Amino acid sequence: MIAAGLVVKNIPSCCSVFVVRTMKLLTHNMLTSKSIKGVKEGYPLQLKVEDMEVKETEFNKDFVARIIPKIRYDALRSAVKDVGKEDALPAELPDDAANSEDFLRKFHHVLLELEILKGELICPETGRVFPIQNGIPNMLLKPEEVS
Amino acid sequence: MFQLSRIIAALVVPSTIPFSRRIAPRLTRPMMTTIHAGHKRYLINFAQEHIPFRLPELRSLCKLLAIPLQESELVNNEGPFLILTLENDEQARLLTQRSVLIRSTFECWIQAKSFANLLETIPHLPAPFTAPYSLPDSSFRIRIHSYGKKLAWAKITERVEDLSVLPFQGKVDLVNPVNSFHVLEDYGGDNVPYREFPEQVFFGRWIAGGGREAVERFRLDKRYFIGTTSMDPLLAMVMANQALVKEGSLVYDPFIGTGSLLIAAAHFGGYTMGSDIDRTLLYGRGKSTRAKNTWRNRDESVLSNFKQYQLESHYIDVLVSDATKNVLREDIKFDAVIADPPYGVREATTRTKKSRGSPECLGSNGYERVQLGKCDLNDLIVVLVDFAAKHLRIGGRLVYWLPAVKDEYNESAVPRHDCLELVSNSEQPLAGMTSRRLITMEKIEAWNADQKVTFAKDIYTNTFRERYFTATRNINGRQRHSADRDVSSIGQPIEGGDVSICRKRDCLLQNRIPLMGPCAKHCRVTS
Numbered sequence: 001m002i003a004a005g006l007v008v009k010n011i012p013s014c015c016s017v018f019v020v021r022t023m024k025l026l027t028h029n030m031l032t033s034k035s036i037k038g039v040k041e042g043y044p045l046q047l048k049v050e051d052m053e054v055k056e057t058e059f060n061k062d063f064v065a066r067i068i069p070k071i072r073y074d075a076l077r078s079a080v081k082d083v084g085k086e087d088a089l090p091a092e093l094p095d096d097a098a099n100s101e102d103f104l105r106k107f108h109h110v111l112l113e114l115e116i117l118k119g120e121l122i123c124p125e126t127g128r129v130f131p132i133q134n135g136i137p138n139m140l141l142k143p144e145e146v147s
Numbered sequence: 148m149f150q151l152s153r154i155i156a157a158l159v160v161p162s163t164i165p166f167s168r169r170i171a172p173r174l175t176r177p178m179m180t181t182i183h184a185g186h187k188r189y190l191i192n193f194a195q196e197h198i199p200f201r202l203p204e205l206r207s208l209c210k211l212l213a214i215p216l217q218e219s220e221l222v223n224n225e226g227p228f229l230i231l232t233l234e235n236d237e238q239a240r241l242l243t244q245r246s247v248l249i250r251s252t253f254e255c256w257i258q259a260k261s262f263a264n265l266l267e268t269i270p271h272l273p274a275p276f277t278a279p280y281s282l283p284d285s286s287f288r289i290r291i292h293s294y295g296k297k298l299a300w301a302k303i304t305e306r307v308e309d310l311s312v313l314p315f316q317g318k319v320d321l322v323n324p325v326n327s328f329h330v331l332e333d334y335g336g337d338n339v340p341y342r343e344f345p346e347q348v349f350f351g352r353w354i355a356g357g358g359r360e361a362v363e364r365f366r367l368d369k370r371y372f373i374g375t376t377s378m379d380p381l382l383a384m385v386m387a388n389q390a391l392v393k394e395g396s397l398v399y400d401p402f403i404g405t406g407s408l409l410i411a412a413a414h415f416g417g418y419t420m421g422s423d424i425d426r427t428l429l430y431g432r433g434k435s436t437r438a439k440n441t442w443r444n445r446d447e448s449v450l451s452n453f454k455q456y457q458l459e460s461h462y463i464d465v466l467v468s469d470a471t472k473n474v475l476r477e478d479i480k481f482d483a484v485i486a487d488p489p490y491g492v493r494e495a496t497t498r499t500k501k502s503r504g505s506p507e508c509l510g511s512n513g514y515e516r517v518q519l520g521k522c523d524l525n526d527l528i529v530v531l532v533d534f535a536a537k538h539l540r541i542g543g544r545l546v547y548w549l550p551a552v553k554d555e556y557n558e559s560a561v562p563r564h565d566c567l568e569l570v571s572n573s574e575q576p577l578a579g580m581t582s583r584r585l586i587t588m589e590k591i592e593a594w595n596a597d598q599k600v601t602f603a604k605d606i607y608t609n610t611f612r613e614r615y616f617t618a619t620r621n622i623n624g625r626q627r628h629s630a631d632r633d634v635s636s637i638g639q640p641i642e643g644g645d646v647s648i649c650r651k652r653d654c655l656l657q658n659r660i661p662l663m664g665p666c667a668k669h670c671r672v673t674s
Contacts, residue, residue: 139468
């Protein structure tokens with residue numbers, strides 16, 4: 001059975017297949033560890049990257065402009081530092097950000113094109129680690145951790 | 148005048164509507180012959196399925212496309228026809244192409260009592276109206292359709308010849324005409340006796356076909372990554388329409404599973420993300436739900452589905468998380484929340500919680516997944532509604548399935564919230580006395596932490612799961628074979644045979660039947 005060029009076979013679990021599943025910084029900007037018992041804000045989560053790639057994706061100007069108000073810029077800046085791409089984004093949000101194509105392209109690149117395959121998200125208050133594996137963060141908590 | 152001898156193909160579309168799909172017989176209304184030409188009236192020809200979903204989809208799309216509608220025209224018909232007044236052809240085209248429940252739309256010229264009556268009325272069409280179609284270079288073709296009866300070939304050619312009274316001067320072009328004219332004869336539904344004469348006959352000019360081709364493209368049997376509860380693509384697209392998804396919408400699904408709802412949202416331009424508690428599913432591990440394979444391939448994932456349809460740019464991320472726990476910043480607002488929460492039938496309703504002595508199942512992170520008792524279904528729905536109330540922008544929509552047991556259901560079972568307004572509630576029958584309802588809610592005011600979800604908590608005496616399975620036991624009062632009652636076999640791959648789709652459209656087991664059969668054992672739909 002072939003689907004869209006992906007070869008389908010029963011691959012033994014010992015082989016690692018090239019899987020491109022990734023976490024984007026847009027998602028990181030939304031995540032919080034607030035449901036851990038005792039945590040006040042739980043934001044932003046620190047990022048530790050083991051494996052990352054840059055993957056170009058279609059630039060949609062309107063979508064990126066609409067996202068600006070949803071983003072906490074300082075958290076994005078600290079994420080960008082954590083992944084070692086500090087120069088990719090200006091230090092401050094420009095005044096006319098929504099109309100500046102130059103800024104929007106940088107914004108797009110940082111939010112949607114930096115893809116974390118393997119790494120960790122760390123609660124800033126308790127140090128609790130949420131693993132990112134195959135690009136999918138695991139936010140599940142143990143029963144005793146939950147408030 | 149066109150040369151009658153050159154007209155060969157006039158298509159007949161017989162409509163054989165299964166009895167089970169008819170909810171109530173249509174009433175025969177005494178009818179006046181009406182000339183609609185010149186009044187911007189459009190004839191909508193719906194597909195004859197998912198009838199309760201039609202008008203809600205129509206209203207949602209008109210809202211999305213800013214098309215004014217006259218509520219008085221939105222009559223609940225059991226048959227496939229509805230006449231709407233719109234402002235222009237463009238509106239009719241946009242509406243139709245986005246809809247998945249509309250088959251085609253025509254500019255309605257005449258609504259008559261019979262074909263003979265139609266012929267008599269044609270000379271009365273206003274000349275200024277027909278003038279543009281009468282030009283010599285305006286090629287055309289005629290097609291004859293009948294619903295509820297198969298017309299003999301001789302009758303069809305006779306009809307086409309009779310239509311020579313039309314004042315068309317142009318050439319006949321069967322393949323690619325400038326205009327395509329259609330006669331639609333409505334003989335009523337299956338549960339009326341054979342009709343000699345039609346209830347009504349329409350004549351109109353074809354405007355557009357519905358967006359149903361995409362449904363074929365997204366078929367589950369061809370999709371790379373599926374699960375036991377992947378949503379059938381037609382209904383997933385209805386949900387995306389109800390959620391007003393458009394290019395640039397930010398869409399979230401807190402019970403993402405294999406991403407079947409978000410594929411539809413992405414198809415309409417939504418940027419999608421979601422979460423699920425099932426780690427093995429999201430990582431593409433565990434048993435396959437296809438008949439042939441035993442294990443999933445390691446590269447099966449929600450993203451692989453998006454790649455299959457070239458929708459990768461509209462995939463943001465998935466998370467492994469418990470929908471009952473907050474992992475998102477409170478001020479994050481989505482344009483739409485679309486979900487199919489677990490009913491407890493094919494997937495267990497689970498949440499992470501403390502052990503009470505004997506854990507049911509130990510997950511690999513050391514947390515325990517416990518299947519709760521009677522109220523777990525309601526708990527998850529409450530969580531979903533609460534999530535949507537918090538995380539939707541004003542004007543955003545929540546669209547989800549609410550399982551219901553017919554003889555116990557009433558309106559109070561639908562959860563309410565102060566900042567959400569109920570837009571629609573459409574029922575789809577499942578097995579026996581169970582059904583599910585597509586609930587659409589719209590956020591009308593800002594959320595605050597004091598607001599709570601309200602609903603009738605103890606409305607069902609048994610769990611949905613119990614009613615779902617006992618229903619299939621007692622059909623016609625006879626006990627089913629014990630092998631059928633082995634509920635553990637439901638959802639498991641069938642030995643031998645290829646993957647195939649059950650012919651019943653509503654079937655939930657679409658990916659798991661022997662090649663040639665309908666899954667009659669699991670798919671009895673009784674009224």
